[in-house]
Amino acid sequence: MSAQNAVLQLTGVCKRFKGVIAVNNVDLDLRAGEIHALLGENGAGKSTLIKVITGVYTPDGGRIEIDGAAICPKSTLDAQKHGISTVYQEVNLLPNLSVAHNLYLGREPRRFGCIQWKKLQRDARALLQRFSLDIDVNELLSSYSIAVQQLIAIARAVDCAAKVVILDEPTASLDSREVGLLFQILRTLRDQGTAILIVTHFLDQVYALTDRLTVMRNGEKVGTFVTAELPREALVSHMLGKELQAMEASRASQHTDSVDPAALQLRELSSSNGIRNINFSAQRGDAIGLAGLLGSGRSEVCAALFGLDSVTEGEIRLGEAPYKPRSPAQAIAQGFALCPEDRKTDGIVHPLSVRENMIIAHQAQRGWWRPLRRSEQNKLVADATQRLKIVCSDPEKPIGELSGGNQQKVILARWLMTHPQILILDEPTRGIDIGAHAEILQLIRKLCAEGMTLIVASSEIEELVAFSNKILVMRDKRLSTTIAGQDISENAVLAAIAEPD
Amino acid sequence: MTNLMQHRLFLPLLALALILLANLVLSPEFFHLEVKDGRVYGSLVDVLNRSAPCALLAIGMSLVIATGGIDLSVGAIVAITGAVCANLLNSSFDTLPLVILAALAVGLAAGMVNGSLVSIFGIQPIVATLVLMVAGRGIAQLINSGQIATFQNDTFASIGIGSLLGLPAPVVIAAVVFLLVQFAMRFTALGLFIEASGCNPRASHYLGLNVRVIKFLVYCVSGLCAAIAGMVITADIQGADANNAGLWLELDAILAVVLGGAALSGGRFSLPLTMIGVLIIQAMSTTIIMSGIEPKYNLIIKSLVILVVLLLQSPSFRQQLRGLSGARNSLGGKA
Numbered sequence: 001m002s003a004q005n006a007v008l009q010l011t012g013v014c015k016r017f018k019g020v021i022a023v024n025n026v027d028l029d030l031r032a033g034e035i036h037a038l039l040g041e042n043g044a045g046k047s048t049l050i051k052v053i054t055g056v057y058t059p060d061g062g063r064i065e066i067d068g069a070a071i072c073p074k075s076t077l078d079a080q081k082h083g084i085s086t087v088y089q090e091v092n093l094l095p096n097l098s099v100a101h102n103l104y105l106g107r108e109p110r111r112f113g114c115i116q117w118k119k120l121q122r123d124a125r126a127l128l129q130r131f132s133l134d135i136d137v138n139e140l141l142s143s144y145s146i147a148v149q150q151l152i153a154i155a156r157a158v159d160c161a162a163k164v165v166i167l168d169e170p171t172a173s174l175d176s177r178e179v180g181l182l183f184q185i186l187r188t189l190r191d192q193g194t195a196i197l198i199v200t201h202f203l204d205q206v207y208a209l210t211d212r213l214t215v216m217r218n219g220e221k222v223g224t225f226v227t228a229e230l231p232r233e234a235l236v237s238h239m240l241g242k243e244l245q246a247m248e249a250s251r252a253s254q255h256t257d258s259v260d261p262a263a264l265q266l267r268e269l270s271s272s273n274g275i276r277n278i279n280f281s282a283q284r285g286d287a288i289g290l291a292g293l294l295g296s297g298r299s300e301v302c303a304a305l306f307g308l309d310s311v312t313e314g315e316i317r318l319g320e321a322p323y324k325p326r327s328p329a330q331a332i333a334q335g336f337a338l339c340p341e342d343r344k345t346d347g348i349v350h351p352l353s354v355r356e357n358m359i360i361a362h363q364a365q366r367g368w369w370r371p372l373r374r375s376e377q378n379k380l381v382a383d384a385t386q387r388l389k390i391v392c393s394d395p396e397k398p399i400g401e402l403s404g405g406n407q408q409k410v411i412l413a414r415w416l417m418t419h420p421q422i423l424i425l426d427e428p429t430r431g432i433d434i435g436a437h438a439e440i441l442q443l444i445r446k447l448c449a450e451g452m453t454l455i456v457a458s459s460e461i462e463e464l465v466a467f468s469n470k471i472l473v474m475r476d477k478r479l480s481t482t483i484a485g486q487d488i489s490e491n492a493v494l495a496a497i498a499e500p501d
Numbered sequence: 502m503t504n505l506m507q508h509r510l511f512l513p514l515l516a517l518a519l520i521l522l523a524n525l526v527l528s529p530e531f532f533h534l535e536v537k538d539g540r541v542y543g544s545l546v547d548v549l550n551r552s553a554p555c556a557l558l559a560i561g562m563s564l565v566i567a568t569g570g571i572d573l574s575v576g577a578i579v580a581i582t583g584a585v586c587a588n589l590l591n592s593s594f595d596t597l598p599l600v601i602l603a604a605l606a607v608g609l610a611a612g613m614v615n616g617s618l619v620s621i622f623g624i625q626p627i628v629a630t631l632v633l634m635v636a637g638r639g640i641a642q643l644i645n646s647g648q649i650a651t652f653q654n655d656t657f658a659s660i661g662i663g664s665l666l667g668l669p670a671p672v673v674i675a676a677v678v679f680l681l682v683q684f685a686m687r688f689t690a691l692g693l694f695i696e697a698s699g700c701n702p703r704a705s706h707y708l709g710l711n712v713r714v715i716k717f718l719v720y721c722v723s724g725l726c727a728a729i730a731g732m733v734i735t736a737d738i739q740g741a742d743a744n745n746a747g748l749w750l751e752l753d754a755i756l757a758v759v760l761g762g763a764a765l766s767g768g769r770f771s772l773p774l775t776m777i778g779v780l781i782i783q784a785m786s787t788t789i790i791m792s793g794i795e796p797k798y799n800l801i802i803k804s805l806v807i808l809v810v811l812l813l814q815s816p817s818f819r820q821q822l823r824g825l826s827g828a829r830n831s832l833g834g835k836a
Contacts, residue, residue: 308707329709340707349701349708351768352693360697364709368690 006065007032007195008053008084008164013062015048022048024219025062030164030195035186037206037213037227038199039239041294041459045219046199050166053197054086055079066163083163087153087170095142095149100124102141103156131155131185147178154182158189165189167198171205183209201295202476203232204500217241232498239293240461240494263453264305264422268314271304275477277314278304280470282455284421287448289468290457291493297477298457299341302426305455306338307331332365335421339411339428341457343404347411350400354392355381357399357410362417384413389439405436412443422453429463441466461493473497509762513777516760516810520784527792540664544787546672552783553671554579554747556776557730558754560682561723563775566758568699568716569767570619570626575727575754577637578611579747582731584641587650587741590657597656604728611637612724616717630720634751641743651740661736671733678729682722683772692770695719699767753782756807762814781810 006029015023023045030036040046051057053064055073063070066082073079076086093102101108103124108115124137133151141149150170157165167186171179186196186209200206206213207227215222215238222238262281269278275297282288290298303309305316307325316323318334325331328338340346349357359377366372372380381395388409392402399407408428415423425444429437444467448454458464464471471488473481473496481496524531524544534543558575565572582604589600611633618629644650665673686692698705698712705712730750735741760778763770785806789799812818 306707327709327711328707329711332709338707340704345701346703346707349697349704352697352700356693356697360693361708363690363693366690368694371688371690 005031007067008197009063009065009068010049010053011063011065013049013052013064014060015045015052015057016060021219023052023059026216026221028214028221028224030197032163032195033190033193034211035190035196035198035209037210038197038216039201039206039213039235040216041239044216044239046216047168048219049216050086050168050197050199053079054084054166080160084166085157085160085164086166086168087150087157088168093141093149093153093156095140097141098138099128099135099141099144099152100137102152103127103137103159105156107160127155127159128152130188132181151178151182151185154185158194164195164197167196169199169201171200171202179205201293203235203293203498204476206235207232207500215239232500233495236293236494236498240459262317263319265317266305266314267317269304269311269316270313271300271309272312273300273303273309275300275304275474278472278479280472280479280482282422282453282470284451284453285448286470287444287454287456287468289464289471290455290474291459291461291464291471292474292480292497294459296474296497298459298474299426300477301472301474302338302341302424302455302457305331305422305424306336308338329364332361332418332420335419336424337361337415337418337420337422338424339408339415339426341426341430343407343411343430348399348407351398353396354390354399354402354410355395358384358395358414359417361414365418380417384417388413388443403432405432408432408440409436412440416447420452422455423447425454425456425458427458428456429458429460437463461490465490465493475499509771510774510777512810512814513761513774513781516806517777517781517784520781520788520806524784524788524791527788531791536667539667540669541667544791546669548780548783548787549672550669551787552779553669553675554730554734555750555753555757555782556675556779557678557726557733558723558747558750559757559775559779560679560772561719561726562751562754563758563761563763563770563772564682564686564695564719565626565723566699566755566763566765567695567767567770568719569702569765570716570719571630571755571765572615572720572723573627573630573751574611574615574633574637575723575730576747576749576751577634577641578608578724578727579731579734579750580641580741580743581611581637581644582607582728583735583741583746584644584650584743586657586732586735587652588644590652590654591650595654600657601732604732605725608724608726608728608731609721610724611727612721613717615724616720619720620713620716638743641741641746645741645743647743649740649742653739657732658736658739661733661738671737674729674733678726679772679776682726686772696769700769753779757782760807760810760814782807 008030010026010028013023013026014021026049038046038049048057052059055075055078058074064073065071066084071082073082073084094105097105100121104120109119109123110116121137128135128137131151133148133155135144135148141152154167154170170182190196198210210227212224213227213230214224215235217239263284265281266278270276278301280288290301292298300309304311307327307330310326311324323334325334349360355377358381359372362380363372384390385392385395390406390409390413392406399410402410428440441463444454444456448467456464456468465488468488470482470484471493472479473483473493475497480499483492483496531544534541534545561575562572585607586600586604589595589603615630615633618624618632619626660670660674663670686695694710694715697708698710698715702712731747734746757778758775759765760781761771761774763775785803786799789802790796794802
């Protein structure tokens with residue numbers, strides 16, 4: 001890979017947080033006039049790398065060069081002076097100022113120390129014209145849609161520093177027409193010689209837009225590839241870290257539903273969180289795997305089932321009865337339980353004790369007026385600790401002091417106490433050690449054998465294949481493929497994830 | 502020994518003990534109690550009696566703070582309740598049960614206003630309750646027509662100056678409310694639910710807890726407690742002063758909760774510790790008066806003592822202290 005015309009060159013960049021290596025020895029070259037995608041699953045180190053480039057973090061090692069000269073940006077402003085500007089997923093402009101003022105904030109045209117408002121407005125209008133945006137620049141930023149705000153943020157970034165523009169998931173909040181407009185603008189910029197680094201999870205967009213791409217996994221660079229020369233399957237296996245053998249195109253066979261009404265049935269389900277037309281059914285004792293890349297809608301299906309998002313179209317049936325949860329409380333009353341993806345913010349209640357964290361869902365189900373006696377609580381906690389092999393010296397210590405794997409087991413124990421019929425696990429094995437990982441997989445099999453229905457969303461295809469008897473592959477918030485029974489294999493799932501629209 | 506020192510009861514109790522000890526040194530008769538006409542008299546009883554209104558407010562405030570909120574309006578609710586009581590007593594509806602019910606209803610209504618602003622409309626608690634803190638005194642002035650409303654009613658006055666079981670009525674009332682709320686919190690799962698929704702509202706929602714209702718309810722309890730405190734204060738002076746009844750008392754109540762070791766960000770709370778906090782504040786005021794220090798130093802001394810207690814409770818301050826002593830030790834080792 002020649003770095004002749006590299007505008008931005010990273011060599012051996014490292015970043016550690018309290019001993020944890022977030023970015024390890026990453027090289028990257030970004031050329032003038034190219035659109036370069038940065039890909040990887042959650043925790044791959046993409047955002048950390050971007051923050052190192054833009055001066056939010058100071059690297060622990062390695063070199064950052066712009067046009068061959070080493071730089072060490074100390075802040076985003078400093079990075080901007082070197083010609084690097086960034087547009088984040090959330091628009092970080094000031095909603096209470098006018099569009100024009102936002103575009104020139106901090107670099108207003110001045111004469112004798114006074115801002116030249118007329119010139120500022122004229123420049124703003126001219127700038128937005130280049131982006132085919134015809135809007136009133138005197139209106140407040142907040143009066144425009146998020147998509148327009150995003151385009152304004154990009155316009156500002158490009159105008160501030162035209163050398164390198166970094167976009168962190170710019171299309172997350174845009175609809176397809178707006179995405180088209182954005183792509184057109186990015187292509188124009190590329191042709192003008194700007195180097196663009198874009199983070200996205202949408203493979204279709206990667207192939208539609210980018211010239212080259214770099215894949216990261218677990219803080220390390222997997223490789224840089226020319227987009228047109230890299231097959232989709234290879235890209236997905238690079239991202240997920242799975243070797244893809246000879247591709248057997250094992251297409252999904254139609255799952256034949258048994259005559260009994262299914263324990264859980266989704267018909268054309270759409271939710272307020274964007275998932276559309278989801279169809280599947282599950283029997284008692286089924287383990288349903290939800291596969292797909294980040295942002296594909298895995299977690300959104302879980303959220304809709306648990307009453308966190310509202311159902312906008314279609315229906316859910318539990319046996320014969322329709323089910324339309326409006327809150328987690330209603331879902332729990334119908335026998336649902338959810339171990340959420342983000343254990344820290346949605347799962348554990350720190351600094352309450354391990355005991356309290358375990359019994360609280362059961363207690364909430366019983367109601368405040370029927371408290372569990374302390375002796376009952378201690379017994380439940382002791383049983384669960386033994387059953388799930390939770391390592392915890394004292395159930396009275398705050399839950400935050402346990403390791404990730406043990407916290408996850410406490411959350412599992414919490415929900416098992418409510419005796420759910422349908423247990424939803426969203427990324428049950430993320431961030432936990434190998435021992436606990438294996439134990440959780442064992443537990444999933446055991447629960448299914450006992451007749452519980454499990455729905456497990458995971459980015460680890462290997463584990464989904466290990467226990468699921470039906471795998472739903474999600475893409476773009478839709479159910480793309482259902483793989484059932486004998487057809488389930490890692491290759492089949494990888495192929496379904498990589499399959500173009 | 503270290504275990505004892507780390508217990509969360511340790512510091513508040515130590516502070517209270519030190520203040521009481523200072524009283525013993527300053528005036529030996531501080532602990533002297535005597536029984537007259539079936540009623541106990543003495544400085545200690547006086548401290549308890551003076552603490553009662555703040556204790557009542559602090560009970561409600563503990564719950565509100567546990568959910569991560571704050572209720573600035575309780576002082577103003579005291580004034581409104583006082584005005585309502587005084588005016589009812591001067592009207593033809595002056596039967597005691599009716600007046601008490603009206604006062605409680607007013608407190609509950611005020612609490613419901615705060616609760617809806619916070620839990621339904623999602624306004625920051627400090628701003629939401631600031632509204633009633635300011636408006637409440639205005640409402641009380643309107644009810645009183647701008648005057649200090651006085652009344653002659655011995656039955657109602659006994660709420661503030663009477664005695665029960667040999668103790669001043671306010672002390673008994675505060676004790677009963679404390680026991681009731683403590684029972685409701687610790688012998689049902691309410692306390693756990695309140696703490697959970699303060700510690701992590703998102704996770705609590707995922708657990709099926711109705712965090713909004715919980716938040717709404719704690720403001721209602723706080724309003725009721727403020728109404729009871731309002732009756733005690735009004736009965737004590739047999740009049741309702743819209744401008745001064747319960748003035749700044751909300752700040753004392755917040756301070757008492759914090760002295761009891763609760764975090765303003767929400768989470769764990771302990772009513773017994775809050776009560777110790779209330780006693781620390783009141784015992785200190787009494788000490789300063791009894792020590793003969795000029796009254797103008799009162800506020801400064803009080804705040805200095807409180808600052809010391811709060812610093813000692815702050816984890817980061819403790820760590821810095823430990824760091825200092827550690828540095829000294831290692832220096833000593835080198836020498």
